[in-house]
Amino acid sequence: MKITGTFIDEITHDIPSSNWGEREWEADFQAMKYIGIDTVIIIRNGYRNLATFNSKVLSSNFDMINAPIDLLELFLSLSDKYGINLFFGTYDSGKYWMNGDYQREVDINKAFTEEVNDKYGHHPSFQGWYISHEIDTYNPDVMNVYRQLGNHLKGLRDIPILISPYIHGKKQFAEDPTSLEQHKESWDKVFAEIRDCVDIVAFQDGNVDYAELYDYLLVNSKLAKKYQLTGWTNVETFDRDVLIKFPPINWPALCHKMDAATRSGVDKMITFEFSHFMSPFSIYPAARHLYDRYCESVGLTPLNAGVESDTIRLGEILSDRLENSIADTSALSNM
Amino acid sequence: MKITGTFIDEITHDIPSSNWGEREWEADFQAMKYIGIDTVIIIRNGYRNLATFNSKVLSSNFDMINAPIDLLELFLSLSDKYGINLFFGTYDSGKYWMNGDYQREVDINKAFTEEVNDKYGHHPSFQGWYISHEIDTYNPDVMNVYRQLGNHLKGLRDIPILISPYIHGKKQFAEDPTSLEQHKESWDKVFAEIRDCVDIVAFQDGNVDYAELYDYLLVNSKLAKKYQLTGWTNVETFDRDVLIKFPPINWPALCHKMDAATRSGVDKMITFEFSHFMSPFSIYPAARHLYDRYCESVGLTPLNAGVESDTIRLGEILSDRLENSIADTSALSNM
Amino acid sequence: MKITGTFIDEITHDIPSSNWGEREWEADFQAMKYIGIDTVIIIRNGYRNLATFNSKVLSSNFDMINAPIDLLELFLSLSDKYGINLFFGTYDSGKYWMNGDYQREVDINKAFTEEVNDKYGHHPSFQGWYISHEIDTYNPDVMNVYRQLGNHLKGLRDIPILISPYIHGKKQFAEDPTSLEQHKESWDKVFAEIRDCVDIVAFQDGNVDYAELYDYLLVNSKLAKKYQLTGWTNVETFDRDVLIKFPPINWPALCHKMDAATRSGVDKMITFEFSHFMSPFSIYPAARHLYDRYCESVGLTPLNAGVESDTIRLGEILSDRLENSIADTSALSNM
Structure with missing residues (x-):
């Protein structure tokens, strides 16, 4: 199975900006298209005071930093041009939902997505919603967020809704990792509640050990089928195991994860994320080589950017x- | 307002070396000149056992590492050639003044700057002193350092003296950040004492939140005017908000800070620093793109290094x- | 004295992968050859679940990740072609010997090296063993590991055996650094015990202050002579003093360390390691400049990769x- 989707992380929690302009982004979309990417997910269109465009809704609620380039317009136009489906990621305040004020997080996002649908809804590539608020276990308050937001988004535009949870696994939570059984129970409960307001679930695949990944993927895949959800996997292309946080992953580890995903029966592989960690134009030279290794493995002529x-x-x-x-x-x- | 000055951080606390030779440095000075840089500040000409040249004074006090290239001669020659004013940064022992032995820090610097003035004083670009010992609040011992060093430097060569303090702000000191009011009181006291031995104050602009930056800039600008000091701002071009410490800043944040500075009435914008974080020759590819974004914003043809x-x-x-x-x-x- | 050996750290503890394929590795070997590298040391051929090739022995003991490229075959072939001696680094479980189960670490390595000798023993460049289990002081259990492994390796193939210990120095162990005298006593005891099963000792040179390095090198050199061991030094080409862990070292510091090594009378300088930190093809651009500085210093035309x-x-x-x-x-x- 090939990687056919990627997040775009330009409004980021923790990854350095590439400072690309239109020309660089178009080249990157070409490089995505060449390896068969048909889906991009803007991981969030606003985080705290940064956003992909100058939103009236966000500006009336927060001290926003001006957006010198309208990235949402750019990404939608490039997606239109290259025949790619774009999923729109919601706003993350970085505070309200962290501090228990879930309703405020929901309300801002309702207004924000209305503004977005009005302004950008004419783009044919606008084909999905992504709820950016990540969880790793059952959380009744976030279930409520998903239900409210999901219904609102569906009402605005009836297109698939995606979430990308993380596993409370030993690579990220060494002190109290969840067991496979606990993970299964917890997510059975989550899926039962969100089946009506979420369509696609793409678990992040980098929080558990390489040796146990297949078992988690299998559980996730079966749970998705049980609740008639579409099950994707988010094949992380960054390396969590080295001192620098984070460089591109090493090629053998990526092969291992893609193989485990293929065997587990997931519906699609997406990645976090192409532009930093596997693009031939990446600011990290190792990503340029990773692109070539990937091209070779799927029978494409490598670009040999490096x-x-x-x-x-x-x-x-x-x-x-x-x-x-x-x-x-x-x-x-x-x- | 444009960025017209930059630190040079080759003798560094914490930033990796580019390992450039003469050819790379000349190209970098050309890239500076092209965007209108008229001032370079060597942030320190010695730190612990590393220095820009093989100083007799430093070698007789410390186990210095040999300087294979005379960087001070190189930077002065390039500044002469390209019509740039160079500010010379003092030696930082990394210990004496940290441990309360301020007098020793002063005495070494008196001898060191005499040596420098004798050896390099013929360069027409030698147009400023920079006292590298940074503070964030009133400190009577450092006031004494500034007074002694300031008088000595003025006696050697009557050219402007620059300092670049940091703000005890929430982005660097989350546990006990200073308030704007405390900052104002503290620096009113500092300025009153140093007005006779310092000419220019360029606060670092990365220690406070983006939303509160303008207020701090305004206070700094007014304080400078009150004491007839020249008020510059040090627009940091590195990103403090991501996991890697430190990559080039993202372009929207830099725009925001330049805009706040321009509105606040500062006299000049300098940056820490061009060669790593916004040069088309930077070891960080994102800096090469940042240079292009900056060129575009000031009406210059981008270099398109990337x-x-x-x-x-x-x-x-x-x-x-x-x-x-x-x-x-x-x-x-x-x- | 020139640097004539380097580790290859593709199976790594903590350094990001370059994701190179055959073409990139061959170019890198050419760049090594050009500056006179005659020895490469694969630092480990397996670590936890990653290995340089798909080993039957390792796969029967661990959940190994598939090796998409046979790196050991590649490195041996390139070494054959370019007339370079290759030292083979043993497997590091990352657990058994850390948890006191030394015998299991030894037993797996006995079987692993037998497999390797059978499969790759025909390569004329296979000219050394490297025991990858590092220590910084006398440790009777590890002495036993060295003795057992050393005898086994010599029996398989009578070629030199190398170790590369670290010094319990103040740059890595600020809280309880060893003194020079303690270091000398401890390693006198080690050398007395391993003289029959180890041939070459190459201490890492980055754990002590620059000012005290020469004294340590001298002690190491004398101890090696006392026990008729060959004394190399491992000149680290990465920088331990900056915030990013780890970029290429700055050129003056590298010069200082090479000079100290030359004066101390070591037999050979090797480095950790060429491909990331001083290669003209490195994923870190500063390494490309470091290669040029090094070329200039030894009278070679720089490659000017940057x-x-x-x-x-x-x-x-x-x-x-x-x-x-x-x-x-x-x-x-x-x-």
Whole structure:
């Protein structure tokens, strides 16, 4: 199975900005299209005081930072042009729902998504909603958020609604990781409650050990089928195991996770996320190589973003120099 | 208002070295000049055992690491050539003044700056002193350092003296941030004492929330006017909000800070710092894109350091491949 | 003295993967060869569930992640081709020996190295063993590991055995650093016990202050001579002093360490490690510049991996633009 969807994390919790303009983003969409990406999910269109565009709703509630580029318009236009479905991620205040004021989080998002639907609803690529408020276990208050928001979003525009929960796993919560059985029970309860207001669930796959990933994927896949939800997996392409937080993942680990996902019967693989961690234009050079490894593995000619510009040309210079120095040595030893 | 000054942080507390040689530094000065930088500030010419050149004074006091390139000579020569004013940053022992032995810190710096003035004083670009010992509040001992050093430096060479304090703000000191009122009182006291030995004050702008920055800038600007000091702002171009410490800042946040500074009436914007965080030659690719965003915003043709070498060429390859694959599909569907 | 050996850290504790394929690795070996590298040490051929190839022994003991490329075959072939000696690093379970189950760590490695010798023993470049289990002080259990493994490895293939201990120094263990005297006593005891099963000792050089490094190197060098061991030094090319863990080291610090090593009388300098921290193809651009600085210092033409592709071309564009803008200004002022 191929990776056919990706988050776009330009309004971010913790990942550095690439500072791309329109030209760089278009090149990135081309690179996505080339490997078969048909879905992009804007992970959130606003977080605290940053947003993808200058929203009247957000500006009337918060001290927003001006958006010099309308990223939502840009991403929708590029999605229109390249035949990609775009999922719109909701606003995350970073405070109300963290502090128990769930209703305020819901109310702002109702107004925000109305504004968005009015302003950007004409884009044919606007094909999904993404509720950005992540959970890892049953939480009755967030169930209520999902129900209220889900119904509202469906009323605005009847398109699929996606969530991407995380697993309370040992790689992120070493002190009190959940067991597979606890995970199953908890999410059985969640799915029973959200089945009417959410369509697709894409668990993040980086919170558990590589060895136990398949078992979790299988449970998730079966739970999704039980409640007639669509089950995607969010194949994280960043590395949680090294000191820098976070660089692109290593290729063997990515292969392992894609293989586990394919065997588990998930409906689709998406990733967090292409533009930083597996793009040939990434600010992290290791991502450029990861793109090539991925291309090779699915039978596509690699782009060689790293290789063409550096390795080949410099490799040729080095080859020449090495040959000359060997020739020199031979000349000397022949004397 | 444009950014017209930058620190040079090659002798650093915590930022990785670019390992540039003369050619790379000259290119960087050209890139600075192109966007209108007229002032560079060497943030410190010595820190613990590293210095910009092999100083006799420092070597007789500390186990110094040899300086393979005379960076001070290089920076002064490039400043001469490109018509840039250079501010010389003092030595920071990293220990004496931290441990209360202020006099020793002063005495070493007196001897060090004499050596520097003798050796490098002929450079016409040598146009300012920078006292590298940063504070965030009134501190009578450091006032004494400023007074002693300030008088000494003025005696050596009567050129402007700059300091760049930080604000004890909530982004860096979440547990006990200062209030705007406390900040104002404290710095009123500082300015009253240093007005005779310091000429320019450039507060760092990254320690407070984006929403409160303008208020702090306004207070700083008014205080400077009250004491007839020149008020610059140090617009940090690195990002304090992400997990990696530190990458280039995101463009919307930089726009926000430049706008707040312009409205507040500061005399000049400088940045910490160009070469890592907004240079087209930066070791951080996101900085190369930031340079282009900045160029566009001030009406200059962007350099497209990232785009020309990667995006355009690879984008063309991708466009061709995508067209061919669409052509192939059409051919198939026409059969 | 030149750096003539390097670790290869593709199976890593904490360093991000470059995601290189065969072409990139070959270019990297060319770049090593060009500066005179004659020895590569695969730091470990397996760590927890990742390995350089799909080992039957490891797969029967652990849930291994599939190795999409046989890196051991690749590194041996490249070493054969470029006339480089390869040291094979043992498997590190990351648990047994940490938890006191030393015998299990030994037994797995006996079987693993037998498998390796059978499968890869025909490569002429297979010229050394590296025991990857690092220590910083006398430890009777690890002495036993070294003795058992050393004898086993010698029996399999009578080639030199290398270890690379760390110093319990103040840069890594600020709270209870060892003194030089304690270090000497402890390692005198270690060397007395391992002299028959280890041939080469290459202490890591980054755990102590720059000022005290020479003294440690001298002690290590004398101890090696006393016990007729070969004494190498592992000149770390990453920077432990900045916030990002870890970028390439700054050039003056590397010069300092190479100079101290040369004066101390070590037999050879190796580094941890070339491909991330001083390669012209590194994912860290500062490493590309470090390679050039190193080339210049040993009288080789630098490769200018960073300069050719960016600085020169962009520098020319900038020069043109700057000249034109000066010409424009002159034209104006002549009117």
